[in-house]
Every structure is written in C-alpha cells, then in structure tokens.
Amino acid sequence: GAVVSQHPSWVICKSGTSVKIECRSLDFQATTMFWYRQFPKQSLMLMATSNEGSKATYEQGVEKDKFLINHASLTLSTLTVTSAHPEDSSFYICSAEGLAGASYEQYFGPGTRLTVT
Amino acid sequence: EDQVTQSPEALRLQEGESSSLNCSYTVSGLRGLFWYRQDPGKGPEFLFTLYSAGEEKEKERLKATLTKKESFLHITAPKPEDSATYLCAVNNFNKFYFGSGTKLNVKP
Numbered sequence: 001g002a003v004v005s006q007h008p009s010w011v012i013c014k015s016g017t018s019v020k021i022e023c024r025s026l027d028f029q030a031t032t033m034f035w036y037r038q039f040p041k042q043s044l045m046l047m048a049t050s051n052e053g054s055k056a057t058y059e060q061g062v063e064k065d066k067f068l069i070n071h072a073s074l075t076l077s078t079l080t081v082t083s084a085h086p087e088d089s090s091f092y093i094c095s096a097e098g099l100a101g102a103s104y105e106q107y108f109g110p111g112t113r114l115t116v117t
Numbered sequence: 118e119d120q121v122t123q124s125p126e127a128l129r130l131q132e133g134e135s136s137s138l139n140c141s142y143t144v145s146g147l148r149g150l151f152w153y154r155q156d157p158g159k160g161p162e163f164l165f166t167l168y169s170a171g172e173e174k175e176k177e178r179l180k181a182t183l184t185k186k187e188s189f190l191h192i193t194a195p196k197p198e199d200s201a202t203y204l205c206a207v208n209n210f211n212k213f214y215f216g217s218g219t220k221l222n223v224k225p
Contacts, residue, residue: 002163043215043217043218044215047213093160095160096162103165104149106208106213108160108163109160110159110160111159
C-alpha cells in the first residue's frame with residue numbers, strides 16, 4: 001500500500017541553526033503534499049500545502065520565510081526550519097495525496113521530532 | 118465556517134465493551150471524510166474514507182458510517198491493542214480539516 005517516509009525521524013539542533021526535513025512518497029506519485037505540526041496532546045495543525053513545481057500555500061499565521069517548503073518532484077517535498085528557536089520544537093508530520101483507484105487518499109509519514117536547544 | 122468536532126475527548130473501555138466515537142462536521146462541500154488512528158509519537162495511520170451519506174466501511178473490529186452531518190466509528194469487542202487516538206478529518210475540495218481526536222484506552 002501507499003507508504004510515506006520522513007527523514008530524519010528525530011533531530012536535535014542548536015538555536016539559530018537550520019534544519020531540513022524530507023518527505024517522500026515511496027510507491028506512488030503525490031499530486032499534493034502537506035506539512036503539519038502537532039503539539040503534545042493536540043491535533044494536527046496544517047502549516048502549508050505544496051504542489052510539485054509550484055510555490056507552497058501557507059496557512060494563516062505560518063511564516064513562509066521561516067518554514068521553507070520545496071516540492072522538487074512528485075515524490076519529494078522538503079521543509080526547512082530556518083534560524084530555529086526553542087519554540088519551534090514540535091512534532092512535524094507530512095502527508096501525501098495520491099490517486100487510489102478512482103479517488104484521492106491522504107497518507108501520512110511517521111513524523112519528525114524536532115528539539116531546538 | 119468549515120469545522121470538525123469529535124466526541125468524546127477520551128474514552129475508557131473494558132476489553133470486549135463495544136462503543137462508538139462521534140465526528141460531527143459542517144462543511145461547504147464534502148469531498149470525503151477520513152478516519153485515522155494515531156499512536157503516541159507516530160504519524161496518523163489511514164483507516165477509512167467515506168464519500169457519501171449512507172456509506173459504511175469495515176475493517177476488523179472497526180466500522181465507519183456517514184450521514185450528512187456526522188460520522189461514527191464503531192468499535193466492536195475492542196482489545197487493548199486498539200488503544201490509540203482516533204482522528205477524523207474532512208476534505209472540502211480545498212483543504213483538510215481535522216478534529217481534535219478521541220483518545221481511546223482499552224483495559225484488559
């Protein structure tokens with residue numbers, strides 16, 4: 001079935017540095033990829049939507065210059081957290097939307113735990 | 118405004134005690150309603166997609182149903198391994214809206 005991978009699964013970085021997270025759809029081509037953020041005991045918060053070859057659409061309140069999204073191909077999207085600060089520490093999850101039969105389904109990656117010290 | 122509300126927030130069941138989780142939604146147009154299971158520290162795992170009122174889908178001990186205003190996730194004779202947070206989401210042809218989830222705890 002449809003598999004989405006994320007790398008790394010966890011990362012610790014120092015304040016002020018940048019971190020890149022990769023999201024790959026392994027066995028299907030993703031028309032659209034999504035990036036979410038999840039705080040402890042809370043639901044998913046959509047950060048941005050990206051389509052291959054075009055600029056990402058950011059949700060209200062999400063800083064596009066801080067969270068850089070690149071959707072290089074139909075199987076790869078990256079999220080770069082620039083000049084990370086402790087408040088950026090969170091669980092980041094990507095998802096990919098792909099055609100499953102006659103309909104589109106959304107499949108999630110395993111998530112990346114970011115800790116900024 | 119499009120939104121999704123899940124209830125209850127938390128549910129504790131004894132093993133074998135069947136119950137239902139609710140997902141109420143208001144949306145301008147429904148492309149699909151999705152159920153996911155999420156274990157702590159992991160990404161959501163896809164369970165079902167429902168597209169129209171009256172549709173039902175089953176998988177092992179889980180059965181999802183859909184009306185024009187809400188969806189239910191029925192859990193029959195749950196086991197401890199069914200313990201997780203269950204998320205509901207709707208797609209209005211533009212974006213996904215997630216509920217806050219129901220945390221299910223099944224005790225042996």
